[in-house]
Amino acid sequence: MALLDTKDVSINFGGLWAVKDVDFSIGTDEIVGLIGPNGSGKTTFLNIISGLYRATNGAVTLRGEDITSLRPFEIFQRGIARTYQSSRLCWDLSVADNILMGLYTKHKVGFADIIFRPKKADNEIYEFLQECMDMLSYFNPSLFKLRYDLTKNIPHIDRRRIEICRALVGHPTVLLLDEPTAGLNDEETMQMMMDIHKIKRKIKDICIIIIEHDMKVMERVPERIVVFNAGRKIAEGIYGDIVKDHDVINAYLGGAAV
Amino acid sequence: MTDLNRSPDSSGSQVVRMPEKILTIACNLLVFTLAFLMLRLPYKFSLTLVALVIVALLYIERSGAINAVFSLYIRNKKLAALSAIIFMLAIPVLLARFRYQSHIAVMSVIYAMVCLGVNFQMGSANMVNFAPAAFMGIGAYSMGVVTVKLGVSPWFGLLASIILCAAAGLLIGLPTLRTKGYYLSLVTMALQLAFTQLIKNIPYIGGPNGLSGVKALNIGGFSLYKSYTFFGAKLAPHFFYLIFCLLTLTVLYYVAVRVSISRYGLALNNIAQDEIAANCLGVNVSRYKLFAFLIGAVFCGIGGALYASLTSFVGPNDFTFARSLIFICMVILGGMDNPAGVLVGAFLLTVITEKLRDFSDYAQLIYALLLVIILVVRPSGLIPKRVRNYCALFGRELLPSPQQQDAENKSS
Numbered sequence: 083m084a085l086l087d088t089k090d091v092s093i094n095f096g097g098l099w100a101v102k103d104v105d106f107s108i109g110t111d112e113i114v115g116l117i118g119p120n121g122s123g124k125t126t127f128l129n130i131i132s133g134l135y136r137a138t139n140g141a142v143t144l145r146g147e148d149i150t151s152l153r154p155f156e157i158f159q160r161g162i163a164r165t166y167q168s169s170r171l172c173w174d175l176s177v178a179d180n181i182l183m184g185l186y187t188k189h190k191v192g193f194a195d196i197i198f199r200p201k202k203a204d205n206e207i208y209e210f211l212q213e214c215m216d217m218l219s220y221f222n223p224s225l226f227k228l229r230y231d232l233t234k235n236i237p238h239i240d241r242r243r244i245e246i247c248r249a250l251v252g253h254p255t256v257l258l259l260d261e262p263t264a265g266l267n268d269e270e271t272m273q274m275m276m277d278i279h280k281i282k283r284k285i286k287d288i289c290i291i292i293i294e295h296d297m298k299v300m301e302r303v304p305e306r307i308v309v310f311n312a313g314r315k316i317a318e319g320i321y322g323d324i325v326k327d328h329d330v331i332n333a334y335l336g337g338a339a340v
Numbered sequence: 341m342t343d344l345n346r347s348p349d350s351s352g353s354q355v356v357r358m359p360e361k362i363l364t365i366a367c368n369l370l371v372f373t374l375a376f377l378m379l380r381l382p383y384k385f386s387l388t389l390v391a392l393v394i395v396a397l398l399y400i401e402r403s404g405a406i407n408a409v410f411s412l413y414i415r416n417k418k419l420a421a422l423s424a425i426i427f428m429l430a431i432p433v434l435l436a437r438f439r440y441q442s443h444i445a446v447m448s449v450i451y452a453m454v455c456l457g458v459n460f461q462m463g464s465a466n467m468v469n470f471a472p473a474a475f476m477g478i479g480a481y482s483m484g485v486v487t488v489k490l491g492v493s494p495w496f497g498l499l500a501s502i503i504l505c506a507a508a509g510l511l512i513g514l515p516t517l518r519t520k521g522y523y524l525s526l527v528t529m530a531l532q533l534a535f536t537q538l539i540k541n542i543p544y545i546g547g548p549n550g551l552s553g554v555k556a557l558n559i560g561g562f563s564l565y566k567s568y569t570f571f572g573a574k575l576a577p578h579f580f581y582l583i584f585c586l587l588t589l590t591v592l593y594y595v596a597v598r599v600s601i602s603r604y605g606l607a608l609n610n611i612a613q614d615e616i617a618a619n620c621l622g623v624n625v626s627r628y629k630l631f632a633f634l635i636g637a638v639f640c641g642i643g644g645a646l647y648a649s650l651t652s653f654v655g656p657n658d659f660t661f662a663r664s665l666i667f668i669c670m671v672i673l674g675g676m677d678n679p680a681g682v683l684v685g686a687f688l689l690t691v692i693t694e695k696l697r698d699f700s701d702y703a704q705l706i707y708a709l710l711l712v713i714i715l716v717v718r719p720s721g722l723i724p725k726r727v728r729n730y731c732a733l734f735g736r737e738l739l740p741s742p743q744q745q746d747a748e749n750k751s752s
Contacts, residue, residue, distance in 0.1 A: 132620055133620075134616065134619075134620070153619070154616075154619040154620045155619050155620070155621075155622045155623055155624050155625070158620055158621060158622040159622050163620075163621075164620060166617070170614050170616065170617035171614075171617075172609065172610055172613040172614055172617070173613070174609075174613060175606075175609055175610070175613065175727075175728075176727045176728060176729075178728075178730065179606055179609070179727075179728055182606060183606065183607075183610055183618070183621050183623075184621060186603060186606075186607060186621055186622050186623055187621075187622035189603045191602075191603075193604065196598050196599065196602040196603075196604065197594075197595055197598055200598060203598075203602055204733070204734050207602075207603070207730060207734075208730065208734050208736060208738075211730055211738060212738055212739065215738050215740075215741060216741040219740065219741040220741065223740075223741075223746070226740060226741075229738075230727055230728075230729050230731075232727065248621070252622075
């Protein structure tokens with residue numbers, strides 16, 4: 083059974099169908115790439131899955147449960163984590179604080195414990211922090227030393243890693259990566275590709291949806307590619323077939339190039 | 341910043357520890373001596389001292405001294421807390437015979453409570469609430485109605501203040517959930533103005549004349565606000581009241597600090613900086629905003645109840661928009677999102693306003709000038725907020741993971 087399914091998902095922004103009738107499904111332990119020209123609805127589609135937008139029609143189901151009308155924090159609690167095109171870390175919080183937020187839903191201590199049983203609350207944070215640091219060191223051991231630095235002082239690629247750590251530390255079942263290599267140079271892009279492969283090794287059965295413009299990444303990382311154009315899904319298949327597909331070439335390069 | 345990141349055990353031998361303990365006590369002694377002198381000295385010297393302290397705080401931050409002091413306190417948590425409480429309780433004793441100075445001290449403690457409440461919304465969650473005086477007013481009027489109209493013990497008044505303020509916090513929090521930034525501030529501003537008009541027009545609570553004869557808190561037959569004579573020396577009536585307020589403030593400060601280092605504080609900070617990201621990380625944003633309003637309102641309410649009990653009178657003019665602005669200034673001056681800073685801000689501004697009573701025409705001017713200087717020189721306040729350093733807080737170092745050790749082995 084597929085893990086995450088969307089059926090006829092559409093969203094309308096003031097008369098414009100940003101996403102229209104998209105059927106999509108992804109199973110456990112799978113990496114799927116989303117490509118398409120700018121404005122084709124890729125990020126909107128991720129926003130629908132993560133609950134930031136509510137689909138006008140259609141349904142999103144996770145393991146058979148309808149999550150279409152849930153709010154973002156409820157969807158996260160069910161195991162869908164994401165990163166963003168332009169990173170949404172908190173610049174004025176430390177690296178440790180940012181990643182610790184990824185474990186926010188796992189906290190068990192209540193308000194009374196925080197006031198009356200400080201030891202218990204502190205121990206919990208300590209254990210969580212240890213988990214966060216293990217995750218961070220897994221991607222880049224040198225970041226361990228910078229754990230109490232403000233995130234705004236961290237290099238760009240490491241910010242991307244911190245964002246991925248924040249999404250991963252709670253062990254989600256679905257990870258949505260929105261342009262993880264945006265703003266990275268070639269060498270860093272290679273590192274980021276390695277990191278995405280490392281995710282698979284670290285967390286078993288995780289499924290990843292990745293939006294990317296860099297075709298090098300698309301060739302090597304995803305097992306399957308879905309192409310969007312003008313809000314619709316126009317093609318789906320392995321990389322080799324996709325790059326030969328007429329509709330795809332049309333969408334990317336315009337009719338004249340064919 | 342570098343000082344913060346140093347692990348707590350890097351200077352860990354017993355030999356180094358000993359002077360550190362003395363240093364901790366010395367720091368506390370200095371802080372409370374300065375506070376005492378500001379209260380005790382005549383206005384010329386007192387205000388000079390205030391100015392010197394502000395300049396010093398602005399200056400020593402550059403060398404990381406403020407952070408160093410905080411790290412010192414955190415490393416010697418118990419000692420710092422204990423010595424601070426002892427020195428703090430010495431102040432009412434030293435001021436026992438000075439009525440007016442004791443009054444300033446009580447006022448600054450009550451304002452500090454309100455400011456700690458405002459800090460939850462303004463500092464942690466970045467929601468500028470222009471209605472702290474309204475919450476304080478609700479607390480004060482609850483106290484007034486319970487003791488004057490119903491004629492029961494002021495302790496019930498305090499309880500009623502807490503409950504009513506919590507309810508009011510939720511009620512006022514609700515319409516602000518759908519607004520953000522300036523619009524949220526405007527909503528709270530409107531509520532503040534409406535509150536003042538409302539209480540002026542309810543005859544039951546005295547309308548524009550207010551309520552007088554609010555009872556002071558008492559323990560059994562022992563009133564906390566009354567002039568007693570000890571060994572022939574006549575004490576200021578504020579003596580026991582000041583001690584009670586200081587102990588209440590200690591409890592509230594503890595709660596504020598615990599919240600700010602817990603997951604609650606972290607979630608509020610995250611909401612302040614990026615609401616969407618917080619939402620996508622499983623934080624129920626609405627609930628946390630309501631939480632900030634609720635706990636802030638309760639703090640303001642306790643302050644208001646103690647204020648009413650102190651002055652034995654509540655009137656609409658004590659809880660105006662101007663008063664709200666003063667609380668906001670205190671928080672900005674002291675340092676947003678740093679409970680210790682908020683206390684300093686509340687204390688300094690109260691001392692300045694009270695000591696300038698003789699020149700109240702110029703008070704507003706000096707006030708404004710000070711705030712402009714702070715906003716230009718150090719927008720984050722006299723004692724800026726700090727990065728949470730859990731290792732130092734818990735006194736336990738995090739273990740490097742296997743990958744970390746591998747990397748270090750390779751490099752060495």
